[in-house]
Amino acid sequence: MTGGTQGGNTVGIGELATRTGLPVKTIRYYSDIGLLPECGRSPGGHRRYAADALPRLRLIQRLRALGTPIAAIAAVMAGERSLAELVTRELDAIQEQLREATWRREVLSALDDCPGPERLRRLAVLAGVGSPDDAHDRLVRYWHWALPADLPHRLAQAVIDGAVPAPPAAPTTANVLAYAELHAVATAEDRRRQPQPHQVGDVASFYAGLLDACGLAGEALVSGCPDLRAEALDHFVRAYARIGGHDDTPAFRARLRARFRRGTRAGSFSLRYWRQAFAVTGETPRPSAASGRGHLAAPLAALHHQIAGLPLTADTL
Template sequence: MSYDGLWSIGELAEHAGVTVKTVRFYSDRGLLPETARSVGGHRRYGPGALERLRLIRALRTLDLPIPQIRRILDEECERNGTVDGMGGESGGGGALENAVAGRLRDLGSQLSALRWREAALRLVQESPPGLRAERLRLVGALAVPPSTAPLVRFWRSWLPPRMPAPAVAAFLDVAVPPPPDDPAPEQVLAFARLNALTTGPCTGSEPCRPDAHRAAGVRAVAGLYAGLAEAYDLAGAHLRRGRQPHPGEALDGFVAAYTSAYGTRDTPGFRRLLADRLAADPRIDRYWELTATVLTPPGHRPEPTPGSAHDWLLAALTAQNATRR
C-alpha cells in the first residue's frame, strides 16, 4: 500500500489471491469501483475494496449472476454508509436472502430434472428390447421436470362447464398427482402414460364428459362432487385397512351425493338404477391406475385414489343390491 493508503490493481489482486484480470473484470462491470486514479491514469483502491472483492468472489462461488451481486453490494453499501468498501458485517440484507432463495429454487428444479432424466434412462435401459421404442417415445413427450398442465387441461374439459372455481380447485388438488421428486423408472413410465392419455383426443367410445354431468344441472353437479369427495375419503380409510366393500356410512354418503344432485329420494329402486348407470358410464380406470403408480414408491402399498374409492363404493352398492334381490 502506498503513502496515500491506496492499493494499485496489482496490489489488490495479490492481497485477494486473484489475477489482475479478475479485478479489472469486476471493476469494468461496476462491482468494484476504484477510489482514485494515479497521475498516470492507473486505478487505485481503498482498503475496503479487499473485503468487497472477497464478497464478490464468494457470491460468484454461489453462482449468483452479476445483476444480483450488484443489488446485494448496493444494499450493503447503503446500510453501512460506504461507497467502495463494506464497512462492517455483511450478508444480512434482503437482496442476499432473495438471491440465495432464488438460487436454491433453481438448483432444486435442476436436481429434480436430473433425477427424472436418470430414472428415464434407467427405464429405457431396463426395458425389454421390444418395448424400448414405445417407452422412449412416451418419455420423450414429457417436459423435464414434467408438467401437470396436460392433466389439468384434461380434467377441466371433463368437468362440467361453469362449475364453481373452488369446487374445481378442490377436485384438481385430489385428481392431479404431483410428479415425484425422486422417481423410480416405473413412476416415470406411469406419468408418461398419464401424459399420453390426457393429451389424446376424445372419441365416441370415450366421451369427454360422463352421463352424470348431463343428468344434473351445474350447481347440482358441483354439490355432487363435494359429496363424492367426502364419500371417497371414507372409502379410502377402508381401503387403507384392506377392508372389503360393504354397506355403511361411506356408501350412504356416496348415494346421498347422487340423490341430492338428481333431486330424488334414496330408495332401493334408485340404488339399483344408480348402480346400472355407473357401471355403464364411461370410466377412466386407466387414469386412476396410473395415478396410483405415480404416487406410490416401489414396494409401498398404493394410496387410495378417487378411482379406487369409486370402485370400492360401486362394488359395495352392487353387492347390497344383489343381497336385497
C-alpha cells in the same frame, strides 16, 4: 478521487492481487463490469480502489468459488439483495435443477430397462410430457375441459386438485413412467367428458357427494376404521343414486357393482386414468396445498374395491 491517490486511504490493483491471490486481469474484469468500482487513478494512470475494496473483493471471490452467477453477485454488491436473500434464491435454483436432473435420470432409466419394442413405445409416451410442470398444466386444462361447464368454480377446483397429481418431487422410474402414461391418457383423442347437466340429478350435488365420499375413504385408508369405510361407501353410492334419480336399494347397488366391474376392462378410459394416477400417488392420500384433501386416486380405488370386490392395487384399479 483522481490525481495523487496513492496515499494510505486507497489501494492499488497489484496489492489487491497479492492479498487475494487473484490475477490482475480478473480484478480488472470485476472493475470493468462494476462489481469493484475504482475510486480514481494514480498519477501514472493506475487504478486505485477505496479501503473497503479488499473485503468487497474477498466476498466476490468466495461467492464465485461457490459457482454463484455474476448477475447474482452484482445484485448483492449494488445493495439490491442481501447475502441471505442470495443464498435462499441460489438454494431454490439448485433444488429446481436437482428436481429436473432427477426427473431426467428416471426418464432415461425407464428407457434403459426394457426390451426394444417397449422402449420405442415408452419413448413416444415420455417425449409427449416435455417438462413435468408443463404436463401438470395440460392435465389441469384437460379437467377444466372435461368437467361440466356450469359446475361452481370452487367445487370444480376441488375436483381438479384431487384429480391432478403434482409431479413427484423425488420421482422413481415407476412414478415418471406413470405420470407420462397419465398425461398420454388425458391428451389422447378418446378422452372423455364427465357427467353432464342433462342427467336427472344435480351435477353439483353429485360431485360434492363424490368428494365427501373420497374424503371419508381417505381417512379410512389412513386410520383403518371400518365404520368410516362403510360411511364412505354409503356417500359414494348415494351420489350415484341421486344423479340418476334412483333410491339406494340393494337392486341399485347390484347394478352399480356390475357397472364398476365393466369399467375395469382394459379399454376403459377411467380405468386407465385412475390406474396411472394411483401409481403416481400411492395408497395413502396426501393432502394438497390448495384444498387440504388427498388425491382422489387412492380413495376411489378403495371405493371401487368395496363395490366391485377388486383388490386395492394399481393393476386392478
